[in-house]
Amino acid sequence: MTGSAGDGLLVVADSRIHRLPAQVKIVALFVFVLAVVSTPAGVFWAFALYGALLVWCVVLAKLPPLVVMRRLAVETPFVVFALVLPFVATGPRVEVLGVSLSQSGVLGSWNVLAKGTLGVVAAIVLSATTGPRALLAGLERLRLPSTLVAILSFMVRYLSVVSDDLQRMRIARESRGYRGGRAGHLKAIAGGVGALFVRSFERGERVHLAMQSRGYTGRMPLLSESGAARVQWVEGLAISLAAVVIAVTARVVGL
Amino acid sequence: MHVPDGFFDAPTSVATGLIAAGAVGFSLQRANREIRETGPALAGLTAAFVFAVQMVNFPVGAGTSGHLLGGALAAALVGPWSAVLVMSTVLLVQGLLFADGGLTALGTNITLMGLITVLVGYFVIRTVLQVLPKRVGSVVPATTLGALVSVPVAALAFTGLYAIGGAVDIPLGKLATAMVGWHILVGLGEAVITAAVLSAVVATRPDLVYAARHLQPDLVLVDADGNSSTVSPDRPIAAKPTGRTLGVGIAATLLVAGVVSLFASAHPDGLEFVGARLGFDGAAKDSAVAGSPLADYGVSGIGNAQVSGALAGIIGVLVTIAVGLTIAKVASLRSSRADKAA
Numbered sequence: 001m002t003g004s005a006g007d008g009l010l011v012v013a014d015s016r017i018h019r020l021p022a023q024v025k026i027v028a029l030f031v032f033v034l035a036v037v038s039t040p041a042g043v044f045w046a047f048a049l050y051g052a053l054l055v056w057c058v059v060l061a062k063l064p065p066l067v068v069m070r071r072l073a074v075e076t077p078f079v080v081f082a083l084v085l086p087f088v089a090t091g092p093r094v095e096v097l098g099v100s101l102s103q104s105g106v107l108g109s110w111n112v113l114a115k116g117t118l119g120v121v122a123a124i125v126l127s128a129t130t131g132p133r134a135l136l137a138g139l140e141r142l143r144l145p146s147t148l149v150a151i152l153s154f155m156v157r158y159l160s161v162v163s164d165d166l167q168r169m170r171i172a173r174e175s176r177g178y179r180g181g182r183a184g185h186l187k188a189i190a191g192g193v194g195a196l197f198v199r200s201f202e203r204g205e206r207v208h209l210a211m212q213s214r215g216y217t218g219r220m221p222l223l224s225e226s227g228a229a230r231v232q233w234v235e236g237l238a239i240s241l242a243a244v245v246i247a248v249t250a251r252v253v254g255l
Numbered sequence: 256m257h258v259p260d261g262f263f264d265a266p267t268s269v270a271t272g273l274i275a276a277g278a279v280g281f282s283l284q285r286a287n288r289e290i291r292e293t294g295p296a297l298a299g300l301t302a303a304f305v306f307a308v309q310m311v312n313f314p315v316g317a318g319t320s321g322h323l324l325g326g327a328l329a330a331a332l333v334g335p336w337s338a339v340l341v342m343s344t345v346l347l348v349q350g351l352l353f354a355d356g357g358l359t360a361l362g363t364n365i366t367l368m369g370l371i372t373v374l375v376g377y378f379v380i381r382t383v384l385q386v387l388p389k390r391v392g393s394v395v396p397a398t399t400l401g402a403l404v405s406v407p408v409a410a411l412a413f414t415g416l417y418a419i420g421g422a423v424d425i426p427l428g429k430l431a432t433a434m435v436g437w438h439i440l441v442g443l444g445e446a447v448i449t450a451a452v453l454s455a456v457v458a459t460r461p462d463l464v465y466a467a468r469h470l471q472p473d474l475v476l477v478d479a480d481g482n483s484s485t486v487s488p489d490r491p492i493a494a495k496p497t498g499r500t501l502g503v504g505i506a507a508t509l510l511v512a513g514v515v516s517l518f519a520s521a522h523p524d525g526l527e528f529v530g531a532r533l534g535f536d537g538a539a540k541d542s543a544v545a546g547s548p549l550a551d552y553g554v555s556g557i558g559n560a561q562v563s564g565a566l567a568g569i570i571g572v573l574v575t576i577a578v579g580l581t582i583a584k585v586a587s588l589r590s591s592r593a594d595k596a597a
Contacts, residue, residue: 009353026351033359037261037268074355078259089425105425115261116357123354135351147283147290151344154299155306156352162303166311186451193308193323193448194455197332200304201297201463208294218291 007160009071009127016235017061017129021228022138024236029126031240035247036118041111046250047118053239054121061129071124075116082112132156137224150220154207162200169196257349258364258413260357267420272362278370279343285336301333302344308452309345326372326409327380327402328449331394332456334465335377342369363416367409375408376401380466394467395454402449406442410434 017025032053039046058068089105130138136156140149169192178188208216228236263271290298305325329338343365349355356364379401380394387393414431453464461467473485 030358033260033357034265037359038265071354074257074353075259078262085425088429112259112262116259119260119357119359120354123350123358127352127354132352139351145280145283147287147295148279148340148344150295151290151298151302151340152347154296155302155344155348156299158300158303159306159348162300162307163310166307186447189311190448190451191455193311193452194459196307197301197304197452197456198460198463200300201460204294204297204300207296207300211294211296216294220295 007132009067009124010131011061011063011067011128013062013129015060015062015129017057017125020129020236021141021232022130022134023141024138024228024232025126025130026135026138026142028236028240029122031237032122032243033119035240035243036115036122039115039247039250041107041114043250046246047114049246050118050243053242054118054125057125057239058121061125063125063128067128068121068124072117072120075120078112078116082109082116085109085112133223140223141227146220149223153220153223154204158200158203158207161203162196165199166192166196257346257356258360258367260359262357262360263363263416263420265359267416268359268363270362271366271416272359275343275362275365275370278339279365282336282339282343286334286340289334289337298333298337298341299344301329301337302341302348305329305341306345306348323448323452324368324372324406324445326368327376327398327405327445328452330373330377330401331380331398331449331453331466332464335373337465338373338377339369342373345369367413367416371409371412372405376405377466379404384466384470389470391457391461391464391467391470391472393470394464395450395457398453398466399446399450403442403446406445407435407438410438410441 036047036050039050058065085108086101086105089102089108127135133153133156136149136153139152140146144152173188173192176188178185286298305328308323308325311322326338326342329341332338333341346356346361346364346369350358350361350364376398380397383397383400384393387397411431411434414427414434417425417430418427457464457467462471473487475483475485477483
C-alpha cells in the first residue's frame with residue numbers, strides 16, 4: 001500500500017470524473033455493476049462493451065493503467081476458484097486440448113472472471129477518483145444513518161494514525177530480534193496487536209473527551225454543504241445508463 | 256475472502272443486502288445507548304484497529320502465515336452489536352475506498368464476515384463462559400473456541416448461499432467439504448491469533464474486554480471500622496435502599512422538618528439580612544407561588560407560627576418525597592424500557 005492508509009486508493013488528479021460529487025459516482029457505480037451482474041454470461045459482446053465503457057472511464061479519469069492493474073490483485077482468491085470450476089462442475093463435458101472440462105463450468109468460470117473483474121475495475125475508478133472525505137459526504141447525502149457516517153469518518157480519519165502505530169510497533173519488535181516467520185514469534189506479534197487495541201481504545205476515549213470539552217452534544221456537523229446539480233447527475237449516470245441499455249438489449253436479443 | 260461482483264446471482268445479492276441492512280439497522284439501535292455514551296470515535300478507532308490488524312501477517316507455523324478476520328475478537332472486545340457495526344464499517348471502507356469486495360456483493364460480505372462470524376463467535380463465547388469458572392481469564396479460551404467455530408460456519412453459510420444463488424452447478428457436498436475443510440484450517444489460525452491477542456489485552460486492561468465485564472472479581476470495600484463487604488463491579492456502588500432504611504430515612508427527615516424546625520431561628524437568613532441592611536430587599540420579588548397555602552414556610556389558616564412552620568416542614572418533606580419517588584419511578588421505567596429496547 002502506497003501513501004497514507006487513510007487515503008485509500010486516491011490518485012490525485014483533476015478530471016471530469018474527479019470533479020463529480022461522490023453521491024453521483026456511488027449511485028453510478030452501483031447501477032453499472034448491477035447492469036453487469038444481471039447480464040447473462042453467454043452474451044459475450046455485452047461484456048466487451050462494458051469493458052470498453054470502463055476503459056473510457058479510466059482514460060477520462062486520467063488513471064495510470066498500471067495502478068489499476070496492480071489493484072486487480074484483490075480478486076486473486078476468486079480467480080483461483082474460477083479456474084477450478086471447469087474441472088469440478090457437473091453437466092455435459094467438452095474436450096479441450098485433451099482435458100475433459102465441464103461445459104457449464106467453463107461458462108461459470110468466465111461468468112465469475114468477467115463480472116468480478118468489471119466490478120473491481122469500476123470500484124477502482126470510484127476509489128481512485130474520490131477522496132475519503134468526499135466519499136463520506138456522498139454517503140451522508142445518500143441518507144446513510146448519521147451514527148454510521150460518524151463511525152466511518154472516525155475510522156477513516158484515524159486509519160493512518162493506527163497504521164503508523166502498528167508500523168512503529170513492528171519496527172520496535174523487529175529491532176529486538178522478532179522478525180516474524182517463526183511460530184515462536186507469534187507471542188511477540190500478538191502482544192503488539194493486543195497493545196494496539198488498548199492504544200486505539202484509549203485514543204478513542206481521549207478523542208471523545210476532547211470532543212465533549214469542545215461542546216460535542218451527540219450530533220456531528222454535516223460533511224456536505226450542497227447537493228449535486230441535475231447536470232452532474234446526468235453526466236455521472238450517462239455511462240451507467242449506457243450499461244443498463246446494454247444489459248436490457250443483451251437480455252432481449254441474446255447472442 | 257471478499258466476494259466479488261457477479262459471484263452470486265442478483266436475487267441472492269439483493270436478499271443478503273437486505274439482511275445486512277437490517278442487521279446494521281438493528282445493531283445501530285442496540286448499540287445506540289453505548290455509542291451515545293462512549294462516542295462514535297471509540298467505535299471508529301476500533302474499526303481502524305480491525306482494519307489495521309487484517310494487514311498483519313501472523314506466523315501460524317510450518318512456514319505459513321495468516322491474517323485475522325477478527326469477527327470473534329471484535330465481539331469479545333466491544334460486544335456483539337458494536338462488533339457488527341465495526342465489521343460492517345471495515346467492509347464498507349474496504350469496498351468503497353480500496354475496491355476490495357464488490358459493491359453489489361457488499362451485503363453478502365457483511366452477512367458472511369460481519370454478521371455470521373460475530374454472532375456465531377459471540378454465541379459460542381457466552382455458551383462456553385457458562386461452563387468455565389467465573390474468572391476474567393476464562394474469556395480467552397471461550398473466545399478462542401468462538402473464533403475457531405465462527406470461520407467454518409461462515410464458510411458453510413457461503414456454501415449455502417452458493418447452493419441458492421451460485422452461477423454454476425457444482426456438487427454441493429464436494430464444495431461444502433472443500434470450503435469447510437479449508438476453513439477449519441483458517442479457523443485454527445484465527446483461533447491461535449485471537450487467543451494470543453486477547454490474552455495480551457486481558458493481561459493489561461481486562462476492564463476493556465466486553466465479554467469479561469461480568470467476570471470482574473468482586474470489589475472488597477473496607478469501612479473505617481474494618482468491616483469488609485463485597486460489591487459486584489457490575490452493580491452501581493450505591494445499593495438500592497431497602498424498605499427499612501427508607502423508612503428510617505423518612506422518619507428522620509420528618510423529625511428534622513417537623514420538630515427541629517420548631518427550634519429554628521426566627522431571624523431572617525443571611526442573604527435576607529444583608530439585603531435588608533443594604534436596602535435592596537424590596538427588589539426581591541415574591542415568587543409566583545407566594546400566594547400558595549405553604550408560602551413562606553407556614554400553613555395558612557393556622558394561627559400558631561411555630562406549629563404552622565412545623566406542619567409546613569412536614570408537608571414539604573412529604574411532597575418532596577412523593578415528587579422524588581415519582582421522578583425516580585418514571586426515570587427507572589424509561590431506562591428499563593430503554594434497556595429492553597436497546
